[in-house]
Structures are given as C-alpha cells and as structure tokens.
Amino acid sequence: MAEKIETEFYDAPSKGGYFGEYGGRFVAETLTHALNELSDLYDKAQRDPQFKREFHHDLNHFVGRPTSLYFAKRFTGLLGGAKVYLKREDLNHTGAHKICNTVGQALLAKRMGKPRVIAETGAGQHGVATATIAARLGLECDVYMGAEDVKRQSLNVYRMKLMGANVIPVSSGSRTLKDALNEAMRDWVTNVDNTHYIIGTVAGPHPYPMIVRDFASVIGQEARAQMLEREGRLPDTVVACVGGGSNAMGIFYPFVNDSSVSLVGVEAGGNGLQTGEHAAPLNEGKVGVLHGNRTYLMCDDDGQINETHSISAGLDYPGVGPEHAHLKDIGRATYSSATDVEAMEAFRMMNKSEGILAALETSHALAWVVKNAPAMKESEIILVNLSGRGDKDILTVAEIDGITL
Amino acid sequence: MSSASDQSRLTKTFTELRRNKSKALVSFITVGDPSLDHTLECLQGLVEGGVDILELGIPFSDPEAEGPSIQAANERALKGGATLKDVLDQVKLFRKKNTDTPIVLMGYLNSIIAMSDFEKRASEAGVDGLIMVNLPPEEGEKIAQPLAAQSIDLIYLLAPTTTKERSKEIVEVASGFLYYVSLKGITGADHFDSVEVTRKVKELKELTDLPICVGFGIKDGETAKKIAPHADGIVVGSAFVDLVAKGGSPTEISARLKEKASELRVSIDSTKAP
Ligand SMILES: Cc1ncc(COP(=O)(O)O)c(C=O)c1O
Numbered sequence: 086m087a088e089k090i091e092t093e094f095y096d097a098p099s100k101g102g103y104f105g106e107y108g109g110r111f112v113a114e115t116l117t118h119a120l121n122e123l124s125d126l127y128d129k130a131q132r133d134p135q136f137k138r139e140f141h142h143d144l145n146h147f148v149g150r151p152t153s154l155y156f157a158k159r160f161t162g163l164l165g166g167a168k169v170y171l172k173r174e175d176l177n178h179t180g181a182h183k184i185c186n187t188v189g190q191a192l193l194a195k196r197m198g199k200p201r202v203i204a205e206t207g208a209g210q211h212g213v214a215t216a217t218i219a220a221r222l223g224l225e226c227d228v229y230m231g232a233e234d235v236k237r238q239s240l241n242v243y244r245m246k247l248m249g250a251n252v253i254p255v256s257s258g259s260r261t262l263k264d265a266l267n268e269a270m271r272d273w274v275t276n277v278d279n280t281h282y283i284i285g286t287v288a289g290p291h292p293y294p295m296i297v298r299d300f301a302s303v304i305g306q307e308a309r310a311q312m313l314e315r316e317g318r319l320p321d322t323v324v325a326c327v328g329g330g331s332n333a334m335g336i337f338y339p340f341v342n343d344s345s346v347s348l349v350g351v352e353a354g355g356n357g358l359q360t361g362e363h364a365a366p367l368n369e370g371k372v373g374v375l376h377g378n379r380t381y382l383m384c385d386d387d388g389q390i391n392e393t394h395s396i397s398a399g400l401d402y403p404g405v406g407p408e409h410a411h412l413k414d415i416g417r418a419t420y421s422s423a424t425d426v427e428a429m430e431a432f433r434m435m436n437k438s439e440g441i442l443a444a445l446e447t448s449h450a451l452a453w454v455v456k457n458a459p460a461m462k463e464s465e466i467i468l469v470n471l472s473g474r475g476d477k478d479i480l481t482v483a484e485i486d487g488i489t490l
Numbered sequence: 491m492s493s494a495s496d497q498s499r500l501t502k503t504f505t506e507l508r509r510n511k512s513k514a515l516v517s518f519i520t521v522g523d524p525s526l527d528h529t530l531e532c533l534q535g536l537v538e539g540g541v542d543i544l545e546l547g548i549p550f551s552d553p554e555a556e557g558p559s560i561q562a563a564n565e566r567a568l569k570g571g572a573t574l575k576d577v578l579d580q581v582k583l584f585r586k587k588n589t590d591t592p593i594v595l596m597g598y599l600n601s602i603i604a605m606s607d608f609e610k611r612a613s614e615a616g617v618d619g620l621i622m623v624n625l626p627p628e629e630g631e632k633i634a635q636p637l638a639a640q641s642i643d644l645i646y647l648l649a650p651t652t653t654k655e656r657s658k659e660i661v662e663v664a665s666g667f668l669y670y671v672s673l674k675g676i677t678g679a680d681h682f683d684s685v686e687v688t689r690k691v692k693e694l695k696e697l698t699d700l701p702i703c704v705g706f707g708i709k710d711g712e713t714a715k716k717i718a719p720h721a722d723g724i725v726v727g728s729a730f731v732d733l734v735a736k737g738g739s740p741t742e743i744s745a746r747l748k749e750k751a752s753e754l755r756v757s758i759d760s761t762k763a764p
Contacts (some may be wrong), residue, residue: 091676101628110628111624112624113554113647114646114652114671115649115650115651115671117677118653234651257558257561258561267553267554271555271557274555277651278674289727372604373604374603374624375552376554377613382600384600384604385604389568390548390551390600443669453540
C-alpha cells in the first residue's frame with residue numbers, strides 16, 4: 086500500500102477530508118456512519134503490515150505489477166524534443182490503472198465483512214476491474230452504468246457479466262456516468278449494512294478521495310524509483326489525463342514534494358473549450374458540491390449539473406477529484422485540455438510509432454506531449470501515465486474511420 | 491423568551507398543535523412540477539386539505555437521495571424550466587394569500603451555492619426553514635450563521651444509522667424541528683418498520699424538546715396512524731408527488747392533493763389523545 090508522504094509541505098487531506106478548501110463529506114445522514122467506519126478501518130489497515138502484504142501480493146501475482154517504465158524512442162524522435170517515458174499501466178490485468186484501487190478496496194470490504202460490492206462505471210473499465218476482483222474474492226457484485234453507456238460499451242458489459250457481475254442500466258438524468266454514481270449512492274444508502282461501495286476515482290465523500298489516491302499511488306512510487314534507476318534523476322514533467330483524476334493523482338502524489346518536477350493534468354476538451362461541449366471543469370468550471378465533495382464542477386447559473394462531452398467515456402464526467410482542485414489553486418499542478426481531434430491524432434501517432442494501442446482517455450495526455458515536447462530540450466524528460474490500453478475503444482475508432490467491424 | 495409575535499411560524503405552528511394535542515402533517519412536492527403554473531394552486535390545495543407545514547423541493551439535476559418518484563418530479567420541473575429563483579417567486583406568491591403556514595425548502599447544496607445572497611432572498615420571500623439533504627452538521631457550520639441571521643431554521647436529518655452520541659451533537663445545533671429519516675434508503679422506499687421507528691423517536695425525545703417529524707416511506711393513513719402518536723409530525727412526499735405525476739390542470743391536480751391530505755389528516759387526528 087501507499088506510504089503516506091509526511092512532510093510539512095504537503096499533508097492533505099485534513100482530518101475532516103479537506104484538501105485546502107475542497108473535499109469534505111457532503112452526504113445524506115444515513116451514510117455518515119458507514120463513512121466513519123470506513124475511515125477507521127482504513128486507518129487501521131494502513132498500519133497493519135498484513136494488509137500491506139495482501140495488497141502487494143495481489144498486485145504482484147494477480148495484476149502483474151510492477152508495470153514497466155518504457156522509453157518511447159520512436160515517438161520521442163518523431164516529436165524531436167524532450168525524452169518521453171511511458172508508465173505502462175496498459176499492461177495491468179484488465180488493461181488499466183483502475184484495478185489497483187479496486188484490489189485495495191475489495192480487500193477493505195473483506196475486512197469489514199461485507200459480502201457485496203457495488204460500483205459505478207462509465208466506459209466500463211472500473212466496472213470490469215471491480216467485477217474482476219469480486220470474482221477473485223468471491224464477493225457479490227452489482228455495477229451501475231448509464232443506459233447510454235451500456236449501449237456504447239457493449240463489450241465491457243458482456244465482460245462484466247461473464248465474471249458473474251450484475252450490470253444495472255441507469256435511465257435517470259443524462260443516463261451517463263454521473264447518473265450511475267447517483268444510483269450507486271442510492272443503493273449504498275439502502276444496503277449500507279452488507280455492501281461496500283467501491284468508488285472508481287478520487288472523488289466522492291471523505292475518505293474516498295484519499296483512499297483511492299493512496300491505492301493508485303503505487304503507480305507513482307514505482308515510476309519514481311524506476312526513473313531514478315534508469316536516468317539517475319527525476320523527470321522534469323509528469324503528465325496524465327484527468328477524468329475524475331485517479332490515474333493522475335496516482336502518478337502525481339509521490340512527486341508532490343519534488344519541487345523540480347512539474348505536474349500536468351489534461352482534461353477532455355471535447356469539441357473545444359469555447360463550444361461548451363467538453364468535460365474540463367478545472368479549466369472552465371465553477372466551485373460547487375456534487376457526489377459528496379466540494380470541487381470544481383461544470384454547472385449552470387442555477388447550480389444544475391451540465392451534460393458533458395468527450396470522445397472518451399472515461400473522461401466524460403462533470404466533476405473532478407477535490408485534490409486536483411487544491412493542487413490547481415496552490416499552483417502545484419497545472420491543468421490543460423486536449424480536444425477529441427487532438428486526442429485522436431495522438432492515439433494514431435502512438436499506434437504507428439510504438440505499436441502501443443493507448444486508451445482514448447490516455448490519448449489526451451499523449452496529445453499534450455505531442456503539443457509540448459517539441460519545444461522542450463532534448464535533455465528534458467517527460468513521464469506520461471499511459472493509464473490504459475485502447476482495446477475497448479476499437480469500435481469507437483472504427484466508427485470514426487467509417488468502418489463497420 | 492421572545493414574545494408570541496416574533497415567534498417563527500414553525501414555532502407557532504408546533505405550539506398550536508401541541509396545545510390541541512394534534513400532530514403536524516407535512517407535505518412535500520417539487521416546485522415547478524409539472525409546471526410553474528401548477529405550484530401555487532397545488533400548495534393551496536394541500537393547505538385546504540389539512541397540511542400544517544409545506545416542504546417545497548428545489549429542482550436539482552442530481553438528487554442523490556431520492557427514489558424514482560421524486561427523481562421524476564425533479565426532471566419534470568427542470569424540463570419546465572424551474573430554477574431556484576422561481577421557487578422563491580412561488581413562495582412570494584403564496585405568501586400574498588397565506589402568512590401563517592410555514593414553508594421549508596428542501597434540496598441539495600449546489601442549488602443554494604449558485605445563488606448569491608440566498609439567505610436574504612429566501613427570508614424576504616417568506617421561507618421559514620431549509621433542509622439540505624447532502625449537508626450533515628459538520629459541513630453546515632458555514633451556512634448556519636447567515637441563515638440564523640435571516641431567521642431561517644436549518645433543519646437537520648437524523649437516520650437509523652445515526653449513533654446516540656452523534657444524535658446528541660446534532661440536537662445541539664439543530665433548529666426548527668428534527669427530521670427523522672425513518673429507514674435506510676431513499677425517498678419513497680417501502681421497507682418501513684414502525685416498531686423500530688417508534689423506538690428511535692422515543693430515544694430522540696429523551697435528548698431534545700425540539701419537535702420531531704418522521705419522513706421517508708410514509709405513504710398512507712395506516713402508516714401515519716402508527717407513527718403519529720409518537721412523533722410531532724409526519725412527512726409525506728412520494729405519495730403526493732405520485733398524484734402530481736398523474737397530470738392534469740392545476741385545478742385537477744390540486745383537488746387530488748387536497749383529497750389525499752384530508753385522508754391523512756383524518757388518520758392522524760384519529761390517534762389524538764383524549
Ligand atoms: C484508461 C483510463 N484512463 C483514465 C480514465 C479516467 O479516470 P481517472 O481520471 O480517474 O484516472 C479511465 C476511466 O475509465 C480509464 O479507463
């Protein structure tokens with residue numbers, strides 16, 4: 086499990102779950118008790134070497150960690166600037182970084198003696214990761230998914246079912262990820278005695294943003310050590326895409342106190358920030374409260390949550406983890422965006438230059454690299470979180486290319 | 491002690507009810523459902539039917555704690571274009587004709603964050619209390635002060651999972667009344683356990699003199715009858731909202747609501763102590 090980074094410089098969240106002025110616990114009263122229980126249990130688990138052993142055992146033997154740090158030589162050559170390293174989270178079992186968090190949380194559910202887990206999912210990656218670990222640990226598993234997404238992501242839906250999970254389509258609201266999250270909260274409020282809710286990103290009420298970050302930060306811990314071994318120094322820039330922000334927090338967190346390393350998050354620019362059709366709350370949102378925490382959101386003047394747009398379902402979310410809101414405000418990280426078109430270009434370049442099929446989410450981080458690496462010195466190093474593989478996106482891409490498979 | 495004339499509407503209502511050995515009937519509907527043209531008449535129908543306190547839902551895109559009935563009400567109201575400003579306008583309209591019935595707004599925090607000066611505007615419109623579903627007391631401190639300055643009660647929820655220790659803390663900061671959520675679940679659920687609710691309400695009564703209203707899962711006279719003798723009020727939401735959902739003109743819907751309210755009123759009053 087993640088080591089707590091304890092320094093005077095950075096020690097978020099506070100006891101009440103605040104990252105600066107973001108985060109907190111804005112939930113219906115019924116859930117407060119369960120969240121207190123989860124906080125206490127997590128606190129104990131963190132100090133328990135046995136829990137740490139179980140977590141790392143599953144990461145090593147079931148998930149296949151550590152993942153490699155790969156120098157993308159031809160991609161670097163093509164761009165003609167900074168050296169680009171990829172942290173290969175696509176090589177994880179089930180194909181994305183999401184599994185690290187679900188393994189950790191499923192072990193917590195076991196400890197709490199809860200026989201059932203639930204999850205929300207957009208693209209289906211977190212749903213698949215949850216269904217996978219539930220099968221491995223013999224837990225009952227229900228996954229909430231927007232009715233629109235069930236249609237768009239039929240492969241992952243079937244994959245979850247094959248592993249014994251129940252996929253429940255959500256037809257309320259905009260029928261996408263945010264509504265799946267609402268429905269999962271409603272389930273949890275009803276079945277809180279026997280159910281653990283495995284939130285899939287660094288959002289939700291405290292302690293979720295902290296727990297998910299800690300489990301995901303195995304990514305940054307490995308990458309930091311690997312980079313020191315390979316290059317004898319830290320990277321100049323760490324880049325990751327930001328949906329809810331778990332893969333980004335996972336790789337940023339172990340570098341937060343390394344002031345020489347700049348941290349860059351890339352949000353979904355959709356059809357362009359100026360069109361309003363995007364999913365970039367850190368770039369264009371306002372501060373509000375949704376899904377249990379205070380953060381930047383895409384909402385209108387009446388506080389209604391806006392529908393978002395992105396080519397990648399995994400980034401198509403109107404909020405963002407509160408720790409990113411904090412890192413933005415204190416200037417420790419910067420947040421940029423990439424449009425659908427830019428992400429597609431980067432996706433194609435990565436395929437052809439390296440033989441790596443990146444997820445469309447990940448391709449947003451790659452788009453930042455394509456744009457910025459050429460202006461950087463050859464002696465500089467960029468570390469990219471290659472958060473997942475794009476097998477799940479092949480149908481979407483084929484459709485864009487006008488091909489029916 | 492304040493004199494009777496500057497008592498809040500909520501205090502006056504509960505004092506009056508206690509004097510008559512009666513219990514409050516609290517209704518919930520969403521403002522602007524199905525359209526803003528319906529709301530005023532619906533509220534009047536509810537009061538004519540015997541409702542003592544009106545709870546008005548602020549339409550929100552992501553009502554996390556609501557069941558299917560009230561979710562659909564929110565969607566209908568938003569489709570009709572209802573905003574928080576409209577909610578306050580409806581309260582103003584209602585207050586032109588009725589200055590006695592307390593009005594409590596219920597909703598989600600993001601709605602009121604989006605309106606600058608919400609407390610002042612709500613008070614001017616004639617709002618008496620506020621229930622924020624996703625605002626536990628730990629997070630409530632910041633808005634409690636400005637609300638109190640405008641004489642608006644911040645009403646907190648207590649749940650079956652709320653420990654006794656925590657209940658003690660909540661009653662310390664609560665005002666207006668306490669809202670006991672009678673089941674683990676969402677609005678409109680149907681796994682209501684009246685024995686357990688009664689036990690819990692009795693326990694709370696030992697901690698506070700504030701009135702306690704019980705809601706979530708009370709749909710009919712039968713259930714209301716079981717709870718009324720032990721609590722200070724009964725909150726009925728989804729059952730009213732389902733009647734709105736049947737559609738029709740403002741007059742038709744209002745008549746339906748009035749009939750249901752009268753039925754509940756009779757059930758509650760039938761349990762009156764002699
Ligand atoms: C490969 C991949 N990357 C990134 C994301 C976005 O989530 P987060 O921002 O929490 O990392 C997802 C979500 O489904 C994903 O599947």
